[in-house]
Amino acid sequence: MTSTETVPADLAPLPALAARARSTGGSPVRDILAVTARPEVINFAGGLPAPELFDAEGIAAAYRAVLTEAPARALQYSTTEGEPVLRAALAARTSVRGLATDPDDLLVTTGSQQALSLLSTALLEPGDTVLVESPCYLAALQAFGFAGARVVAVPGDEHGMDPGALEELVVRERPKLLYTVPTFQNPTGRTMSDARRAAVAEIAGRCGLWIIEDDPYGELRFEGERVPWIASYDGARDRTVLLGSFSKVMAPGLRLGWLRAPGALRRACAVAKQAADLHTPTVNQLAAARYLADRDLDAHVARVAAAYGARRDAMLAGLADALPAGSAWTRPEGGMFLWARLPERYDTTALLPEVVRHDVAYVPGAPFHAGEPDRATLRLCFVTQTPDVIAEGLRRLGAALRGRRPGPGAREGVRVSDRPIR
Known part of the structure; x- marks a missing residue:
């Protein structure tokens, strides 16, 4: 029972949820997607295939x-x-x-x-x-x-x-x-x-x-x-x-x-x-x-992969200008995602609210770690948008990261796993 739920005086409280349900939180990615659903947001956060490429x-x-x-x-x-x-x-x-x-x-x-x-x-x-x-x-x-x-x-x-x-x-x-x-x-x-x-x-x-x-x-x-x-x-x-x-x-x-x-x-x-x-x-x-x-599924997959490859290239082409000096990122040979690491002083969870205010979004890297998280990391999905939209999204991301310099309290930002980013 949450703090907002009350039990009428004449009723006994209900038994508690199972321990596993009480101890397991929701998905941080779902939280992020919920607040980046505005159509003007260029969303690199989701793991969504490109719908225009569905057969x-x-x-x-x-x-x-x-x-x-x-x-x-x-x-x-x-x-x-x-x-x-x-x-x-x-x-x-x-x-x-x-x-x-x-x-x-x-x-x-x-x-x-x-x-x-x-x-x-x-x-x-x-x-x-x-x-x-x-x-x-x-x-x-x-x-x-x-x-x-x-x-x-x-x-x-x-x-x-x-x-x-x-x-x-x-x-x-x-x-x-x-x-x-x-x-x-x-x-x-x-x-x-x-x-x-x-x-x-x-x-x-x-x-x-x-x-x-x-x-x-x-x-x-x-x-x-x-x-x-x-x-x-x-x-x-x-x-x-x-x-x-x-x-x-x-x-x-x-x-x-x-x-x-x-x-x-x-x-x-x-x-x-x-x-x-x-x-x-x-x-x-x-x-x-x-x-x-x-149908020929292999031929369809080849067409999708070719389009995704062009989108990956568009993202790789713009990352050097979008991310701070000293950042590093992967160059995947396929799939949907790349992973970036900003300099140590950055906390991508704390920075995300400011980034979303620039109408662009990523997933902070911290929730993907089973042990001690690397808070300077983030995941970018490159397949959902076209190359032109990717370029604009990276321009917005660069502006957001340049507009807010991380300070001593940066690591005290929003905890994505606890509540939606606002």
Whole structure:
């Protein structure tokens, strides 16, 4: 019960919320988006695909086809594991990309975010230790925190987590699982090298460790060569859960994701899913399968990636003028995000209200850290706006950062995780 809620004198107070609900806050990114929804704000804060690049016609045609040809099936309950025709198509796409997969290896989920929730339910007891990257995808931190896990960050650099540091933490902390977004990571945009993937797989195999390999962005490559999934390495084959999603390559509103996992864990996730939502919407699954059968998703993804690459280049071209001298940033080969670090004296959370007053927004880096946050960091999404809008947004960002010089009290600014930025 919040401080604003009162109980009538003749009624007893209600029992308290569960401890996990009381101790887990909301999403700082949601808070930021709520106050940057004004149309005049150029928003680099969200992780939203560009809506003008959705194949709306192709998706609509797929829905029309399934609702015309098989309405009873499309509108009926389905199996928890997912529609067989969709799992077969997903298995074929995964196998072609170097990881032999059978349809029965897959569980369709309501977005890959649900997969994280199901895995947390199936694997984690309160107090279990989870290792994550530093920084880490924010919603994964929330999922593990809600499960009552103890989350420990693995140090790394521009090539991903440090295998030596990982092994030390595995020996010392005895974690149950490691969570990683190795390709075009959220929030940094970095990609783990082939050598480090092999090392992570070897450590997991030798030390006894589950790996959750989250890959929502891997198909959005602008340059460079594809790096194999960790799940394809010998040491990790029987202990890696690979997560995929249509949110970034087809449309997030479909809420379609999937997990590929060893049998016992996959079955446990299916039981957890039965309790959560019975199954992912049938009509969405059948429409996605029909789209894959009738359209060339790879060609569509190539067009989207080319547009995103141009938008990344526009952001990279303007960062030197927008950010203070001494700043550094990543140069992602794909995905949706880049990560910047301002000089040490800056606090990007404290600066954000002033930046929003200039009608531009970013996400401060602090909430993405499981341990001590680096308050001089920020995440920028470069895919939602066109190059011209990106240039204008960076002009506004530069004006905002030049207009307010950080002072001794800068670190006492708004705490994004507690309330919306105003």
